[in-house]
Amino acid sequence: MSGRAITFVFSLLAVFSNALTAVIQTQQTVLAAVGEDAELSCQLLETKDVLQVTWQKISHDVETNVATYSKYFGQRVNAGFRKKVEFKYTGLQNCSIVIRNVTEQDERCYHCLFNTYPEGSLTGKPCLQVYELHEPVVDVRESNSAEEWVVSCSATGRPAPTVTLSVSQQDLNFSQYNTVSVSNTNATFTVTTTAVLSGSRKHSTQVGCAARVLSAPLREVMVTIPEVQQTPDATENDFTWIIVLAVVLVVAVLLVILLVVKRDWISAVITAHFKQQNKTGDPEKTKTPPKSKQDIEKNKTPLIKHENEQLRQRTSTKKTPKNINRKASPSTAKRLFEED
Incomplete structure (x- = not known):
C-alpha cells in the first residue's frame, strides 16, 4: 500500500x-x-x-x-x-x-x-x-542543347538548409534535380541543388534560389538570364555569303578599272611632259637661223632695189678705156660719185 x-x-x-x-x-x-x-x-x-x-x-x-x-x-x-x-x-x-x-x-x-x-x-x-544561414550562390551555364541551361544553387547554414529553385517564365521548367549536402568543419552544412532548365525562351528570364533553415525567414537570390539571340539557319547563311562575295567582286572590278584609268592618265601626262620639254628644252635649237642672200634680197624695199638697178645700168653703159688705169685716184672716184 x-x-x-x-x-x-x-x-x-x-x-x-x-x-x-x-x-x-x-x-x-x-x-x-x-x-x-x-x-x-x-x-x-x-x-x-x-x-x-x-x-x-x-x-x-x-x-x-x-x-x-x-x-x-x-x-x-x-x-x-x-x-x-x-x-x-x-x-x-x-x-x-x-x-x-x-x-x-x-x-x-x-x-x-x-x-x-x-x-x-x-x-x-x-x-x-x-x-x-549565408546568402545563396547561383550559377547558370549553357547546356549542350540550345534550349537547355544547367542551374545550380549552393547555400551554407546550420542546420542543413533547404534549397529550392524557381523560374519566372511559365513555359520554362526544371528537371533532373540533384541535391548534395556536405558537412563542414565548423558544424555547418553546404547544400547544392542542381537542375536542368528547359523550354523555349524568347525574352530575358529570372531564375531564383531560396534557402531556408527550420522556420526562419527565407534568403533568396534572383539571377537574370539574358535574351537568347536567334541563330540564322543554313539558307540565311548561304544568302549572306553570296552577298559578301558579290560585294567583294564588285569592289575588285572597280579597283582594276581605277588602276587602268590611272595608268593611262599617268602615261598621257608623262608623254605631254616630254613633248613640252623637247620644245623648250634646247636654247640653241630655238635660235633664228641665219638668212640667206636670197632672203636678204627679198626683204629689201622696192626703192633701194630700184636705185641699185639704175646704178648697175649706168656703170654698165660706161666703158672703161683700155689705156686708163683701172685703179682710179681718189679725186676721180669722188667726181664720179658726184655725177651719179
Missing part, C-alpha cells in the same frame, strides 16, 4: 505542476540567427501575487541564475551575464529579457520563474535555437 500511495502522490504533483505551467504563456522555441538578438518573454495568464521573477539558464540539467526582478530590489543581472543579457520589459505579471549577439553557447532552454504566494513558483520554459 505504501508504494501505491507514493505513486499516487507523484502523479498528483505532476498534474499540479502541469497546471501551474499552463497558466504561463511563452514561446516554446525562439529562433535567432548567429549574431542577432533574441528575446525571451513570459506572461502570467492569471493574476497572481508575485514576489519576484527569476530567469535561469539550463545547461546539462544544471540551472544557473541569469537575472532577477522584484518590486523591492528592482532588476538585477548576474555578473557572468551583464554584457550578454538585459531586461527588455520588467513586470511581475509580464517579463522579458534580450540576449545580445547570440552564439552557439546561447542555444539552451531557459526558465522564467514567477515566485508567488502562497502557490509557490510558476515556471515557463522557452528554448533558444540558434541557426546560421
Whole structure:
C-alpha cells in the first residue's frame, strides 16, 4: 500500500505542476540567427501575487541564475551575464529579457520563474535555437542543347538548409534535380541543388534560389538570364555569303578599272611632259637661223632695189678705156660719185 500511495502522490504533483505551467504563456522555441538578438518573454495568464521573477539558464540539467526582478530590489543581472543579457520589459505579471549577439553557447532552454504566494513558483520554459544561414550562390551555364541551361544553387547554414529553385517564365521548367549536402568543419552544412532548365525562351528570364533553415525567414537570390539571340539557319547563311562575295567582286572590278584609268592618265601626262620639254628644252635649237642672200634680197624695199638697178645700168653703159688705169685716184672716184 505504501508504494501505491507514493505513486499516487507523484502523479498528483505532476498534474499540479502541469497546471501551474499552463497558466504561463511563452514561446516554446525562439529562433535567432548567429549574431542577432533574441528575446525571451513570459506572461502570467492569471493574476497572481508575485514576489519576484527569476530567469535561469539550463545547461546539462544544471540551472544557473541569469537575472532577477522584484518590486523591492528592482532588476538585477548576474555578473557572468551583464554584457550578454538585459531586461527588455520588467513586470511581475509580464517579463522579458534580450540576449545580445547570440552564439552557439546561447542555444539552451531557459526558465522564467514567477515566485508567488502562497502557490509557490510558476515556471515557463522557452528554448533558444540558434541557426546560421549565408546568402545563396547561383550559377547558370549553357547546356549542350540550345534550349537547355544547367542551374545550380549552393547555400551554407546550420542546420542543413533547404534549397529550392524557381523560374519566372511559365513555359520554362526544371528537371533532373540533384541535391548534395556536405558537412563542414565548423558544424555547418553546404547544400547544392542542381537542375536542368528547359523550354523555349524568347525574352530575358529570372531564375531564383531560396534557402531556408527550420522556420526562419527565407534568403533568396534572383539571377537574370539574358535574351537568347536567334541563330540564322543554313539558307540565311548561304544568302549572306553570296552577298559578301558579290560585294567583294564588285569592289575588285572597280579597283582594276581605277588602276587602268590611272595608268593611262599617268602615261598621257608623262608623254605631254616630254613633248613640252623637247620644245623648250634646247636654247640653241630655238635660235633664228641665219638668212640667206636670197632672203636678204627679198626683204629689201622696192626703192633701194630700184636705185641699185639704175646704178648697175649706168656703170654698165660706161666703158672703161683700155689705156686708163683701172685703179682710179681718189679725186676721180669722188667726181664720179658726184655725177651719179
